[in-house]
Amino acid sequence: MWHTVFATAARNQRANLRAFPWAFTLGHIIEGGYLVLVSYFSYVYLIQGDLDDRFALYAGSGNYLAYAIIGGALNVFSVSMMMNVSRALITEWREGTLEALLLSPSSRNGYFLGTALQQFYRSGMVLLAVLVFGILAGMRLSAPHLLSVGVSGGLFILSCYAMALVLGSIMLYTRDTYIVQNTLFAVTTLLCGFQFPRQYLPGFLQAAGGVFPLTSSLQLLRRTLLTGEAIPLRDTLPALLLSLVYIAVGMWSNRLVERGLFEKYQA
Amino acid sequence: MIQMNEVTKIYETKNRLGLFRAETRTVTAVQSLTLSIAKGEIVGLLGLNGAGKTTTIRMLSTLLDPTSGSIEIDGMPMADNRRSVQQKVNMIAGGERMLYWRLTGRENLQYFGRLYGLNTAKIRSLSDLLLAEVGLTAAADQPVEQYSKGMKQRLQIARGLINDPEYLFLDEPTLGLDAPIARQLRSTVRSLAKEHGKGILLTSHYLQEVEELCDRVYVLNRGRLLLCDKPDAIVRQVAGLQTAHLQVSGWDEALRPLLQEHLGKLGHPAELIGGVKDSDGNSASRSEESYRISVRSTSADMLITELLPWTMQYGLRINGFTCDKPNLEDAIILLSEGRVS
Numbered sequence: 001m002w003h004t005v006f007a008t009a010a011r012n013q014r015a016n017l018r019a020f021p022w023a024f025t026l027g028h029i030i031e032g033g034y035l036v037l038v039s040y041f042s043y044v045y046l047i048q049g050d051l052d053d054r055f056a057l058y059a060g061s062g063n064y065l066a067y068a069i070i071g072g073a074l075n076v077f078s079v080s081m082m083m084n085v086s087r088a089l090i091t092e093w094r095e096g097t098l099e100a101l102l103l104s105p106s107s108r109n110g111y112f113l114g115t116a117l118q119q120f121y122r123s124g125m126v127l128l129a130v131l132v133f134g135i136l137a138g139m140r141l142s143a144p145h146l147l148s149v150g151v152s153g154g155l156f157i158l159s160c161y162a163m164a165l166v167l168g169s170i171m172l173y174t175r176d177t178y179i180v181q182n183t184l185f186a187v188t189t190l191l192c193g194f195q196f197p198r199q200y201l202p203g204f205l206q207a208a209g210g211v212f213p214l215t216s217s218l219q220l221l222r223r224t225l226l227t228g229e230a231i232p233l234r235d236t237l238p239a240l241l242l243s244l245v246y247i248a249v250g251m252w253s254n255r256l257v258e259r260g261l262f263e264k265y266q267a
Numbered sequence: 268m269i270q271m272n273e274v275t276k277i278y279e280t281k282n283r284l285g286l287f288r289a290e291t292r293t294v295t296a297v298q299s300l301t302l303s304i305a306k307g308e309i310v311g312l313l314g315l316n317g318a319g320k321t322t323t324i325r326m327l328s329t330l331l332d333p334t335s336g337s338i339e340i341d342g343m344p345m346a347d348n349r350r351s352v353q354q355k356v357n358m359i360a361g362g363e364r365m366l367y368w369r370l371t372g373r374e375n376l377q378y379f380g381r382l383y384g385l386n387t388a389k390i391r392s393l394s395d396l397l398l399a400e401v402g403l404t405a406a407a408d409q410p411v412e413q414y415s416k417g418m419k420q421r422l423q424i425a426r427g428l429i430n431d432p433e434y435l436f437l438d439e440p441t442l443g444l445d446a447p448i449a450r451q452l453r454s455t456v457r458s459l460a461k462e463h464g465k466g467i468l469l470t471s472h473y474l475q476e477v478e479e480l481c482d483r484v485y486v487l488n489r490g491r492l493l494l495c496d497k498p499d500a501i502v503r504q505v506a507g508l509q510t511a512h513l514q515v516s517g518w519d520e521a522l523r524p525l526l527q528e529h530l531g532k533l534g535h536p537a538e539l540i541g542g543v544k545d546s547d548g549n550s551a552s553r554s555e556e557s558y559r560i561s562v563r564s565t566s567a568d569m570l571i572t573e574l575l576p577w578t579m580q581y582g583l584r585i586n587g588f589t590c591d592k593p594n595l596e597d598a599i600i601l602l603s604e605g606r607v608s
């Protein structure tokens with residue numbers, strides 16, 4: 001499996017660099033800077049630092065700027081991670097390389113992990129840019145509890161990966177990327193609580209947001225970054241279990257759909 | 268040996284008739300097909316579009332599951348040994364698919380080598396060797412998007428050989444290639460089978476190519492097997508025997524029974540089907556009049572050496588010799604038009 005992971009990551013990286021030699025890096029830096037500016041202007045000029053009392057209660061911190069910048073950065077990260085992993089197979093299909101890939105005895109999980117690894121590198125650059133711009137804009141974080149940041153960060157990545165696998169099956173089944181991905185991203189942006197605490201939402205929307213592993217892993221990661229507190233192990237279970245369920249469903253459905261794809265196409 | 272036993276493939280598709288209504292359509296692409304490919308053998312798969320050729324290749328290469336029947340590769344049932352089977356087979360399709368255009372030729376081979384679990388040293392040596400074999404060493408580090416169609420096709424061949432497969436499936440491998448490149452490819456295919464002992468299944472719309480390369484040919488029609496034999500046997504069986512036309516001077520109708528008797532003594536079937544005056548009527552004498560004698564035989568070429576002594580014995584002068592040889596294309600056209608039962 002690891003052969004496939006590293007080979008796929010290297011292949012994607014080479015192909016990306018060859019396709020977008022300088023725009024590749026610059027695009028991510030601009031994206032990161034824009035995100036921080038929007039959060040900063042909203043906070044300073046739109047709401048003029050006037051926060052609802054409930055915000056600190058819901059968010060666990062009154063630091064809205066850090067809350068919004070972290071949420072925005074993680075939203076960009078999750079969207080690009082989910083989009084690129086989920087689109088991987090349908091892109092192979094469109095470019096005429098899926099047959100060659102499926103002919104080989106390579107691990108499909110390895111293939112997706114390789115795509116995710118390369119995407120992590122790309123999205124990591126955006127995160128880095130956001131962090132630099134955020135600090136320049138006045139974002140301050142408490143001293144982090146490194147283990148908790150590591151565990152919740154890993155869970156966040158895992159939940160993105162898990163959701164991407166399921167999304168990928170849907171894309172492959174419907175042979176559509178645009179409507180499927182944008183519908184999901186609009187829903188996750190609203191329900192997962194990237195820009196504001198989910199408690200502001202009506203009860204049924206809060207419950208709907210709980211279906212995504214992204215929601216609980218985002219809350220964990222942001223909580224530990226904002227407060228610097230350690231995360232109890234039991235708090236990680238909902239995100240972990242939900243991610244594992246999504247991964248199992250995603251792998252199963254991908255296998256089913258990719259075989260069905262040739263049936264549909266051939267008929 | 269690849270053995271396909273009584274394989275049937277039925278596709279089920281849904282046609283949407285409205286928001287909540289759909290009708291299910293079933294298409295039988297392959298029906299009760301039994302087929303075998305031995306190592307070192309080139310087997311052709313022919314038929315019209317929609318005959319089930321690509322479906323058959325996709326089933327053999329593990330991309331599709333048969334609806335019923337079984338496929339075994341070297342005694343291993345494919346259904347339970349997909350990964351092991353994938354190590355033994357590979358497929359090369361015509362056109363420009365199955366390659367990553369933004370990678371170089373070498374990077375493509377390295378990537379596919381990794382997917383087959385080869386180690387770095389093996390991949391390096393194998394990709395250098397394959398690139399040299401397909402004549403792409405000079406372009407090895409050039410992105411595939413800059414390759415010509417012929418170069419892409421040659422890289423496809425290298426990709427198809429990266430796992431050193433024991434069986435290779437070629438789906439229209441010379442589609443759209445220039446004549447010299449197609450010829451080179453045919454020579455590579457022949458060498459892969461005869462010198463490297465690979466079992467090869469070939470589909471092609473270029474029937475001359477199939478006739479030239481294949482040891483045996485399966486002819487499919489609407490998913491059913493119509494015929495399986497050597498190409499020349501199929502031609503004989505479907506399009507009939509070859510006809511030799513001998514132009515002679517000094518012919519006499521009295522010689523007809525003697526010629527028939529002579530033909531009956533030959534080692535292969537030969538039948539006199541005509542003897543007509545071939546001259547324009549201005550000949551100075553009867554002895555100069557040209558006649559065309561037509562003989563139907565399994566091997567028209569051999570007739571010249573067999574008829575020459577006979578014509579000399581009876582004082583006939585040979586003015587010309589031509590052959591009508593039906594080929595595989597004639598046979599397939601006859602089959603497709605339903606003119607042969």
